[in-house]
Amino acid sequence: MTFTIPIENGNGVKNAEADSQRTLYPYVTGTSVVAIKYKDGILMASDMGGSYGSTLRYKNIERMKAIGKHSLLGASGEISDFQEILRYLDELMLNDNMWDDGNSLGPKEVHNYLTRVMYNRRNKFNPLWNTLVLGGVKNGEKYLGMVSMIGVSFEDNHVATGFGNHLARPILRDEWREDLSFEEGVKLLEKCMRVLLYRDRSAINKLQIAKMTEEGVTVSEPYSLKTFWDFKAFTNPTVGAEGSW
Amino acid sequence: VKTRTVFNIQKAKIGAPKRFGFSGLRTKKTPFSDLCLKSLEEEARRSRNNQRSRKMSSIGTGYDLSVTTFSPDGRVFQIEYAAKAVDNSGTVVGIKCKDGIVMGVEKLIASKMMLPGSNRRIHSVHRHAGMAVAGLAADGRQIVARAKSEARSYESVYGDAVPVKELSERVASYVHLCTLYWWLRPFGCGVILGGYDRDGPQLYMIEPSGISYRYFGAAIGKGKQAAKTEIEKLNLSEMTCKEGVIEVAKIIYKLHDEAKDKAFELEMSWICDESKREHQKVPDDLLEEAKTAAKTALEEMDAD
Numbered sequence: 001m002t003f004t005i006p007i008e009n010g011n012g013v014k015n016a017e018a019d020s021q022r023t024l025y026p027y028v029t030g031t032s033v034v035a036i037k038y039k040d041g042i043l044m045a046s047d048m049g050g051s052y053g054s055t056l057r058y059k060n061i062e063r064m065k066a067i068g069k070h071s072l073l074g075a076s077g078e079i080s081d082f083q084e085i086l087r088y089l090d091e092l093m094l095n096d097n098m099w100d101d102g103n104s105l106g107p108k109e110v111h112n113y114l115t116r117v118m119y120n121r122r123n124k125f126n127p128l129w130n131t132l133v134l135g136g137v138k139n140g141e142k143y144l145g146m147v148s149m150i151g152v153s154f155e156d157n158h159v160a161t162g163f164g165n166h167l168a169r170p171i172l173r174d175e176w177r178e179d180l181s182f183e184e185g186v187k188l189l190e191k192c193m194r195v196l197l198y199r200d201r202s203a204i205n206k207l208q209i210a211k212m213t214e215e216g217v218t219v220s221e222p223y224s225l226k227t228f229w230d231f232k233a234f235t236n237p238t239v240g241a242e243g244s245w
Numbered sequence: 246v247k248t249r250t251v252f253n254i255q256k257a258k259i260g261a262p263k264r265f266g267f268s269g270l271r272t273k274k275t276p277f278s279d280l281c282l283k284s285l286e287e288e289a290r291r292s293r294n295n296q297r298s299r300k301m302s303s304i305g306t307g308y309d310l311s312v313t314t315f316s317p318d319g320r321v322f323q324i325e326y327a328a329k330a331v332d333n334s335g336t337v338v339g340i341k342c343k344d345g346i347v348m349g350v351e352k353l354i355a356s357k358m359m360l361p362g363s364n365r366r367i368h369s370v371h372r373h374a375g376m377a378v379a380g381l382a383a384d385g386r387q388i389v390a391r392a393k394s395e396a397r398s399y400e401s402v403y404g405d406a407v408p409v410k411e412l413s414e415r416v417a418s419y420v421h422l423c424t425l426y427w428w429l430r431p432f433g434c435g436v437i438l439g440g441y442d443r444d445g446p447q448l449y450m451i452e453p454s455g456i457s458y459r460y461f462g463a464a465i466g467k468g469k470q471a472a473k474t475e476i477e478k479l480n481l482s483e484m485t486c487k488e489g490v491i492e493v494a495k496i497i498y499k500l501h502d503e504a505k506d507k508a509f510e511l512e513m514s515w516i517c518d519e520s521k522r523e524h525q526k527v528p529d530d531l532l533e534e535a536k537t538a539a540k541t542a543l544e545e546m547d548a549d
Binding site for chain 1: 365368369370371372393397523525526
């Protein structure tokens with residue numbers, strides 16, 4: 001397995017191998033995920049982009065996955081850490097299924113498990129560089145929660161990660177209400193995603209919307225939003241700015 | 246005045262004839278001496294009986310004390326004795342149908358106080374495979390745990406569900422491992438492993454000796470001979486799993502000996518296209534249907 005070599009330096013003895021295995025910065029990242037509770041369950045939207053720094057490298061990454069029968073997980077941040085989290089959850093759900101006792105883990109339990117994982121990794125200074133959105137419906141009860149890479153975890157009626165916190169949540173705070181129908185919910189999410197598309201440089205115009213109800217999860221086919229770039233101010237952006245061309 | 250304490254020394258009694266057992270020894274009567282004497286006498290009697298019966302039933306005297314000893318005619322008796330432990334348990338039946346595997350267990354109920362549905366004898370090893378255990382239940386748990394871990398590690402390394410053949414080989418070599426060292430005893434349980442991978446449904450049986458073969462139909466436990474005869478009568482290549490469930494229930498009900506063992510619970514599981522190629526308990530309504538069909542078949546037989 002791993003063989004640690006102690007290295008003497010100014011700060012005392014350190015383990016070189018252990019240092020090189022800690023996550024220091026993210027490499028391939030996904031941008032925001034936005035999710036809301038609606039009448040029948042949860043709606044979650046995310047785009048399909050994976051950025052490699054400032055390059056929009058990957059354009060077909062599914063950042064939302066179904067977990068078991070009752071939950072839906074969306075992630076922003078490091079894509080490889082998201083894939084690792086999916087592996088942990090796969091093992092968790094497999095062990096749960098093998099009991100074959102009529103019980104299955106619900107969204108609340110999965111959310112708690114993820115909080116423990118994220119918080120413990122943070123305490124070892126080796127975080128999984130993700131902000132996770134966990135939504136689900138079990139026995140008629142809707143659940144929507146979020147866990148960040150430092151282990152901050154909470155539940156709410158509408159959540160967003162990354163830029164979505166600053167651009168989407170104000171819209172949701174104004175316009176979200178209990179008992180949104182499916183069409184109204186999708187419209188609201190598309191409004192948030194459109195703002196993000198205009199203003200977030202790491203967003204791409206290819207998104208998916210996932211629906212989670214008592215019956216199960218459906219993730220839509222990828223599609224694009226209509227955008228409007230013919231604002232007069234865009235045709236001649238530098239008019240009025242001195243010294244620019 | 247010189248005082249001299251006199252000890253009531255038992256030495257005088259040592260002159261008494263030394264017999265095997267303690268019946269000749271007379272000790273000072275204390276409140277518990279009666280009990281002690283009784284238990285000692287019983288122990289002596291029991292060990293005498295054991296020696297006598299061992300002389301009568303043992304075929305491998307002297308060569309059966311360790312699993313690392315061969316007998317002069319090339320047998321390892323400890324493994325054969327382990328197989329006897331399997332033969333004493335409730336019957337386990339597995340069949341490979343056209344579209345999947347069906348496994349059934351005749352779970353002999355030790356006490357009326359037990360909750361039905363507890364003490365599962367059929368365990369899921371992975372999504373696509375399951376194991377039915379006959380013999381010592383605790384040994385079976387160990388084998389199932391090992392199989393689960395092998396299946397998980399295969400998927401972790403190779404990224405795909407473990408092929409049933411590979412899984413059976415790994416489990417068989419683990420069972421065989423415990424027949425190679427004197428400080429381990431062989432597993433006292435046989436296992437029927439059923440799975441559905443990309444080569445279709447497959448059924449394997451692993452015995453305490455570590456042998457594993459692939460079968461169309463297999464049975465272990467008390468009624469295995471009768472079960473095997475019944476399975477051979479079935480036309481498995483044409484049967485669907487739904488029909489197979491009913492047939493397995495009929496077989497188990499038929500070979501359950503009402504006189505020797507009182508109550509039993511029928512536990513069944515399947516892996517088929519209908520269960521989305523996942524190992525799960527047979528759904529309750531189908532299980533009830535199978536039980537009623539089996540009971541009516543028995544009544545018809547009795548009526549003849």
